[in-house]
Amino acid sequence: MKKRFKKGNILIENVIFIVLTLFFLTILILFVVSKMGSAAVLEEKYAKQIALIIDSSKPDMIMVLTMEDVFEKAEKENFDFSKVVSIQENVVNVKLREGAGYSYSFFNNIEIDNIYQDGNKYVFSIGGYK
Amino acid sequence: MNRGQKNCSASSAKNSCFPKNRRGTDKIMSVYWFVILFIVTGAVVYMVGVFYGNPYDVREVEANVLINHIADCVAEGGYLNKEVIDDEGKFLLNNDNFMDVCNLNFNVEDFKRWQEQEQYYVEVKVFGIAKGNINLKLDCDKEGKNFPVCVERSFYVLDEKGKSYEIKILSVVRKTEKNVQ
Numbered sequence: 001m002k003k004r005f006k007k008g009n010i011l012i013e014n015v016i017f018i019v020l021t022l023f024f025l026t027i028l029i030l031f032v033v034s035k036m037g038s039a040a041v042l043e044e045k046y047a048k049q050i051a052l053i054i055d056s057s058k059p060d061m062i063m064v065l066t067m068e069d070v071f072e073k074a075e076k077e078n079f080d081f082s083k084v085v086s087i088q089e090n091v092v093n094v095k096l097r098e099g100a101g102y103s104y105s106f107f108n109n110i111e112i113d114n115i116y117q118d119g120n121k122y123v124f125s126i127g128g129y130k
Numbered sequence: 131m132n133r134g135q136k137n138c139s140a141s142s143a144k145n146s147c148f149p150k151n152r153r154g155t156d157k158i159m160s161v162y163w164f165v166i167l168f169i170v171t172g173a174v175v176y177m178v179g180v181f182y183g184n185p186y187d188v189r190e191v192e193a194n195v196l197i198n199h200i201a202d203c204v205a206e207g208g209y210l211n212k213e214v215i216d217d218e219g220k221f222l223l224n225n226d227n228f229m230d231v232c233n234l235n236f237n238v239e240d241f242k243r244w245q246e247q248e249q250y251y252v253e254v255k256v257f258g259i260a261k262g263n264i265n266l267k268l269d270c271d272k273e274g275k276n277f278p279v280c281v282e283r284s285f286y287v288l289d290e291k292g293k294s295y296e297i298k299i300l301s302v303v304r305k306t307e308k309n310v311q
Contacts, residue, residue, distance in 0.1 A: 017163075020164075021163075021167065024167055024171065028171050028174060028175070031175060031178065032174070032178050035178050035179070035182045036182070038182070041182055044185060044186060045186060048186055048188045052188060052191060052192065052195060055192065055195045055196070055199065056195050056198070056199075089237065090235050090237055091238075091239045103239045103241070104239070104308065105237065105238040105239050105249075107192075107196060107199070107234055107235055107236060107250060108199065108233065108234070108235070109229075109233040109234055109235035110233065129233040130233070130235075
Protein backbone atom coordinates (compact mmCIF):
# COMPACT_ATOMS: atom_id res chain seq x y z
CA MET A 1 0.00 0.00 0.00
CA LYS A 2 2.81 2.40 0.85
CA LYS A 3 4.51 1.79 -2.51
CA ARG A 4 1.28 2.52 -4.45
CA PHE A 5 0.81 5.84 -2.67
CA LYS A 6 4.36 6.92 -3.57
CA LYS A 7 3.88 6.23 -7.29
CA GLY A 8 0.67 8.31 -7.43
CA ASN A 9 2.42 11.16 -5.67
CA ILE A 10 5.19 11.25 -8.27
CA LEU A 11 2.66 11.31 -11.12
CA ILE A 12 0.76 14.25 -9.63
CA GLU A 13 4.01 16.16 -9.12
CA ASN A 14 4.96 15.60 -12.75
CA VAL A 15 1.54 16.65 -14.02
CA ILE A 16 1.65 19.85 -11.96
CA PHE A 17 5.15 20.51 -13.22
CA ILE A 18 4.16 20.04 -16.88
CA VAL A 19 0.98 22.12 -16.48
CA LEU A 20 2.94 24.98 -14.88
CA THR A 21 5.57 24.85 -17.62
CA LEU A 22 2.90 24.91 -20.35
CA PHE A 23 1.09 27.75 -18.57
CA PHE A 24 4.33 29.71 -18.46
CA LEU A 25 5.10 29.14 -22.13
CA THR A 26 1.52 30.01 -23.18
CA ILE A 27 1.72 33.34 -21.37
CA LEU A 28 5.07 33.99 -23.04
CA ILE A 29 3.73 33.22 -26.52
CA LEU A 30 0.61 35.36 -25.89
CA PHE A 31 2.83 38.25 -24.82
CA VAL A 32 4.97 37.98 -27.97
CA VAL A 33 1.91 37.73 -30.26
CA SER A 34 0.19 40.68 -28.55
CA LYS A 35 3.33 42.79 -28.97
CA MET A 36 3.69 41.82 -32.63
CA GLY A 37 0.22 42.92 -33.65
CA SER A 38 -0.30 45.83 -31.29
CA ALA A 39 -2.17 48.85 -32.62
CA ALA A 40 0.72 51.23 -31.89
CA VAL A 41 3.19 49.15 -33.93
CA LEU A 42 0.76 48.85 -36.87
CA GLU A 43 -0.04 52.57 -36.83
CA GLU A 44 3.64 53.47 -36.98
CA LYS A 45 4.44 50.87 -39.63
CA TYR A 46 1.68 51.96 -42.01
CA ALA A 47 2.08 55.72 -41.44
CA LYS A 48 5.75 55.50 -42.43
CA GLN A 49 5.05 53.12 -45.30
CA ILE A 50 2.35 55.38 -46.76
CA ALA A 51 4.55 58.48 -46.36
CA LEU A 52 7.39 56.75 -48.24
CA ILE A 53 5.01 55.54 -50.96
CA ILE A 54 3.77 59.11 -51.49
CA ASP A 55 7.37 60.38 -51.50
CA SER A 56 8.17 57.99 -54.35
CA SER A 57 4.98 58.67 -56.30
CA LYS A 58 4.61 60.59 -59.56
CA PRO A 59 1.57 62.52 -60.78
CA ASP A 60 -1.52 60.53 -61.83
CA MET A 61 -0.43 57.32 -60.13
CA ILE A 62 -2.83 55.06 -58.26
CA MET A 63 -1.34 53.26 -55.29
CA VAL A 64 -3.03 50.24 -53.73
CA LEU A 65 -1.89 49.12 -50.30
CA THR A 66 -3.10 45.88 -48.70
CA MET A 67 -3.77 46.48 -45.02
CA GLU A 68 -5.46 43.29 -43.86
CA ASP A 69 -3.91 43.26 -40.40
CA VAL A 70 -4.93 46.87 -39.88
CA PHE A 71 -8.56 46.17 -40.65
CA GLU A 72 -8.59 43.15 -38.35
CA LYS A 73 -7.22 45.32 -35.56
CA ALA A 74 -9.63 48.18 -36.28
CA GLU A 75 -12.52 45.70 -36.23
CA LYS A 76 -11.41 44.44 -32.81
CA GLU A 77 -11.23 48.02 -31.55
CA ASN A 78 -14.65 48.84 -33.13
CA PHE A 79 -13.06 51.62 -35.13
CA ASP A 80 -14.48 52.92 -38.43
CA PHE A 81 -12.38 51.56 -41.35
CA SER A 82 -12.84 54.67 -43.45
CA LYS A 83 -11.16 56.79 -40.78
CA VAL A 84 -8.01 54.68 -40.48
CA VAL A 85 -5.87 56.69 -42.92
CA SER A 86 -6.07 60.45 -43.30
CA ILE A 87 -3.78 62.97 -44.99
CA GLN A 88 -3.67 66.62 -44.08
CA GLU A 89 -1.31 68.89 -46.03
CA ASN A 90 1.82 66.74 -46.15
CA VAL A 91 1.25 64.64 -43.04
CA VAL A 92 -0.10 61.07 -43.05
CA ASN A 93 -2.05 59.94 -40.02
CA VAL A 94 -2.92 56.32 -39.27
CA LYS A 95 -5.38 55.66 -36.47
CA LEU A 96 -6.65 52.25 -35.35
CA ARG A 97 -8.38 53.28 -32.14
CA GLU A 98 -9.65 56.40 -30.45
CA GLY A 99 -6.76 58.78 -29.88
CA ALA A 100 -4.21 60.73 -31.86
CA GLY A 101 -2.87 57.83 -33.95
CA TYR A 102 0.56 58.08 -35.57
CA SER A 103 1.65 60.82 -37.96
CA TYR A 104 4.56 61.02 -40.39
CA SER A 105 5.31 63.71 -42.94
CA PHE A 106 6.31 63.37 -46.58
CA PHE A 107 8.37 65.84 -48.64
CA ASN A 108 6.78 65.28 -52.07
CA ASN A 109 4.66 68.37 -52.79
CA ILE A 110 1.96 66.42 -54.56
CA GLU A 111 -1.83 66.54 -54.45
CA ILE A 112 -3.63 63.49 -53.09
CA ASP A 113 -6.90 63.47 -55.02
CA ASN A 114 -8.65 60.68 -53.22
CA ILE A 115 -8.08 58.07 -50.52
CA TYR A 116 -10.61 55.31 -50.11
CA GLN A 117 -10.96 51.86 -48.67
CA ASP A 118 -11.62 48.96 -51.03
CA GLY A 119 -12.12 45.70 -49.13
CA ASN A 120 -8.95 45.09 -47.16
CA LYS A 121 -7.01 47.57 -49.29
CA TYR A 122 -6.53 51.30 -49.25
CA VAL A 123 -6.36 53.12 -52.57
CA PHE A 124 -4.43 56.37 -52.94
CA SER A 125 -5.19 58.34 -56.05
CA ILE A 126 -2.37 60.79 -56.73
CA GLY A 127 -3.10 64.02 -58.58
CA GLY A 128 -0.65 66.57 -59.95
CA TYR A 129 2.02 68.64 -58.24
CA LYS A 130 0.73 71.50 -56.10
CA MET B 131 35.10 -5.75 -9.14
CA ASN B 132 37.13 -2.53 -9.27
CA ARG B 133 37.84 -0.52 -6.26
CA GLY B 134 35.11 2.00 -5.38
CA GLN B 135 32.52 0.45 -7.72
CA LYS B 136 29.19 -0.37 -6.10
CA ASN B 137 27.67 -3.74 -6.37
CA CYS B 138 24.49 -2.87 -8.24
CA SER B 139 23.36 -6.37 -8.77
CA ALA B 140 23.16 -7.09 -5.08
CA SER B 141 19.59 -7.08 -3.88
CA SER B 142 20.32 -5.70 -0.46
CA ALA B 143 19.27 -2.14 0.17
CA LYS B 144 22.69 -1.26 1.50
CA ASN B 145 24.34 -1.81 -1.90
CA SER B 146 21.65 -0.07 -4.07
CA CYS B 147 22.91 2.05 -7.05
CA PHE B 148 20.17 4.66 -6.56
CA PRO B 149 20.77 7.34 -3.98
CA LYS B 150 18.43 7.24 -1.06
CA ASN B 151 17.67 10.95 -1.35
CA ARG B 152 16.45 10.76 -4.99
CA ARG B 153 13.18 12.62 -4.36
CA GLY B 154 15.06 15.51 -2.87
CA THR B 155 17.18 15.71 -6.01
CA ASP B 156 14.03 15.79 -8.15
CA LYS B 157 12.73 18.76 -6.21
CA ILE B 158 16.00 20.61 -6.59
CA MET B 159 15.90 19.85 -10.33
CA SER B 160 12.39 21.32 -10.70
CA VAL B 161 13.36 24.49 -8.80
CA TYR B 162 16.43 24.74 -11.02
CA TRP B 163 14.21 24.21 -14.08
CA PHE B 164 11.85 26.99 -13.00
CA VAL B 165 14.77 29.33 -12.40
CA ILE B 166 15.95 28.66 -15.96
CA LEU B 167 12.39 29.15 -17.23
CA PHE B 168 12.19 32.52 -15.47
CA ILE B 169 15.53 33.60 -16.90
CA VAL B 170 14.54 32.55 -20.44
CA THR B 171 11.14 34.25 -20.10
CA GLY B 172 12.76 37.42 -18.77
CA ALA B 173 15.21 37.45 -21.67
CA VAL B 174 12.47 36.88 -24.27
CA VAL B 175 10.22 39.57 -22.74
CA TYR B 176 13.16 42.01 -22.63
CA MET B 177 14.16 41.31 -26.25
CA VAL B 178 10.60 41.56 -27.56
CA GLY B 179 10.11 44.77 -25.58
CA VAL B 180 13.31 46.27 -26.98
CA PHE B 181 12.55 45.12 -30.53
CA TYR B 182 8.95 46.35 -30.70
CA GLY B 183 9.59 49.35 -28.46
CA ASN B 184 12.12 50.73 -30.93
CA PRO B 185 10.57 52.65 -33.79
CA TYR B 186 11.19 51.63 -37.40
CA ASP B 187 14.12 53.66 -38.67
CA VAL B 188 13.19 54.75 -42.19
CA ARG B 189 15.50 57.76 -42.43
CA GLU B 190 18.00 56.13 -44.76
CA VAL B 191 15.23 55.03 -47.12
CA GLU B 192 13.71 58.50 -46.94
CA ALA B 193 17.07 60.16 -47.71
CA ASN B 194 17.52 57.87 -50.73
CA VAL B 195 13.99 58.56 -51.98
CA LEU B 196 14.71 62.29 -51.63
CA ILE B 197 17.85 61.91 -53.77
CA ASN B 198 15.87 59.96 -56.39
CA HIS B 199 13.23 62.67 -56.43
CA ILE B 200 15.82 65.41 -56.97
CA ALA B 201 17.64 63.37 -59.61
CA ASP B 202 14.35 62.91 -61.51
CA CYS B 203 13.76 66.63 -61.25
CA VAL B 204 17.21 67.57 -62.57
CA ALA B 205 17.71 64.99 -65.32
CA GLU B 206 15.82 62.53 -67.46
CA GLY B 207 17.25 59.81 -69.68
CA GLY B 208 20.82 60.93 -69.01
CA TYR B 209 20.20 64.55 -70.10
CA LEU B 210 19.62 67.66 -68.02
CA ASN B 211 15.99 68.83 -68.04
CA LYS B 212 15.17 72.00 -69.92
CA GLU B 213 13.80 73.49 -66.72
CA VAL B 214 17.24 73.47 -65.11
CA ILE B 215 19.51 74.62 -67.97
CA ASP B 216 18.90 76.94 -70.92
CA ASP B 217 20.16 76.61 -74.51
CA GLU B 218 23.27 78.66 -73.73
CA GLY B 219 24.26 76.32 -70.94
CA LYS B 220 23.26 78.65 -68.13
CA PHE B 221 21.74 77.03 -65.07
CA LEU B 222 18.15 78.03 -64.43
CA LEU B 223 17.87 76.10 -61.18
CA ASN B 224 18.91 78.06 -58.10
CA ASN B 225 18.29 78.27 -54.39
CA ASP B 226 15.22 80.47 -54.86
CA ASN B 227 13.26 78.30 -57.28
CA PHE B 228 14.59 74.85 -56.27
CA MET B 229 11.68 73.92 -53.96
CA ASP B 230 9.07 74.94 -56.55
CA VAL B 231 10.79 73.43 -59.60
CA CYS B 232 11.46 70.14 -57.82
CA ASN B 233 8.11 70.11 -56.00
CA LEU B 234 9.47 69.76 -52.50
CA ASN B 235 7.82 70.63 -49.23
CA PHE B 236 9.92 70.39 -46.07
CA ASN B 237 7.06 71.15 -43.67
CA VAL B 238 6.71 68.53 -40.95
CA GLU B 239 4.17 67.55 -38.32
CA ASP B 240 4.09 69.44 -35.02
CA PHE B 241 6.09 67.06 -32.84
CA LYS B 242 8.66 67.90 -30.16
CA ARG B 243 9.41 71.36 -31.62
CA TRP B 244 10.11 69.96 -35.09
CA GLN B 245 8.53 72.99 -36.71
CA GLU B 246 11.11 75.28 -35.09
CA GLN B 247 13.99 73.60 -36.92
CA GLU B 248 13.77 71.97 -40.32
CA GLN B 249 14.23 68.21 -40.42
CA TYR B 250 15.73 68.05 -43.91
CA TYR B 251 18.82 69.39 -45.64
CA VAL B 252 19.63 69.06 -49.33
CA GLU B 253 22.67 70.04 -51.36
CA VAL B 254 23.01 69.82 -55.14
CA LYS B 255 26.59 70.77 -55.83
CA VAL B 256 26.72 71.69 -59.54
CA PHE B 257 23.89 74.17 -59.14
CA GLY B 258 25.15 75.47 -55.80
CA ILE B 259 21.87 74.63 -54.13
CA ALA B 260 21.63 74.26 -50.35
CA LYS B 261 18.16 74.04 -48.85
CA GLY B 262 16.86 73.14 -45.42
CA ASN B 263 18.56 73.12 -42.06
CA ILE B 264 22.31 73.55 -42.72
CA ASN B 265 23.16 72.63 -39.11
CA LEU B 266 22.25 69.05 -39.88
CA LYS B 267 25.23 68.80 -42.23
CA LEU B 268 27.62 69.34 -39.31
CA ASP B 269 26.56 66.02 -37.81
CA CYS B 270 27.15 64.03 -41.00
CA ASP B 271 30.64 62.88 -40.00
CA LYS B 272 29.44 61.70 -36.58
CA GLU B 273 28.51 58.13 -35.96
CA GLY B 274 25.54 57.10 -33.87
CA LYS B 275 21.84 56.56 -34.15
CA ASN B 276 20.96 59.87 -32.56
CA PHE B 277 22.55 61.89 -35.35
CA PRO B 278 20.82 62.69 -38.64
CA VAL B 279 21.19 60.25 -41.51
CA CYS B 280 23.23 61.58 -44.43
CA VAL B 281 23.28 60.04 -47.88
CA GLU B 282 25.37 61.32 -50.78
CA ARG B 283 25.11 60.00 -54.31
CA SER B 284 26.32 61.24 -57.65
CA PHE B 285 25.66 60.63 -61.32
CA TYR B 286 26.78 62.00 -64.68
CA VAL B 287 24.51 63.77 -67.17
CA LEU B 288 24.89 65.57 -70.48
CA ASP B 289 23.44 68.84 -71.66
CA GLU B 290 22.11 69.36 -75.20
CA LYS B 291 25.58 70.26 -76.47
CA GLY B 292 27.03 67.03 -75.11
CA LYS B 293 28.89 68.62 -72.20
CA SER B 294 29.00 66.32 -69.19
CA TYR B 295 28.27 67.26 -65.59
CA GLU B 296 28.69 65.36 -62.38
CA ILE B 297 25.64 65.95 -60.20
CA LYS B 298 26.36 65.31 -56.53
CA ILE B 299 23.35 65.24 -54.25
CA LEU B 300 23.60 65.21 -50.48
CA SER B 301 20.42 64.61 -48.51
CA VAL B 302 20.15 64.70 -44.74
CA VAL B 303 17.11 63.58 -42.75
CA ARG B 304 16.84 64.20 -39.03
CA LYS B 305 13.46 63.10 -37.58
CA THR B 306 15.42 61.39 -34.82
CA GLU B 307 12.64 61.31 -32.25
CA LYS B 308 10.35 59.26 -34.50
CA ASN B 309 13.00 56.87 -35.78
CA VAL B 310 15.26 56.20 -32.81
CA GLN B 311 14.35 55.49 -29.23
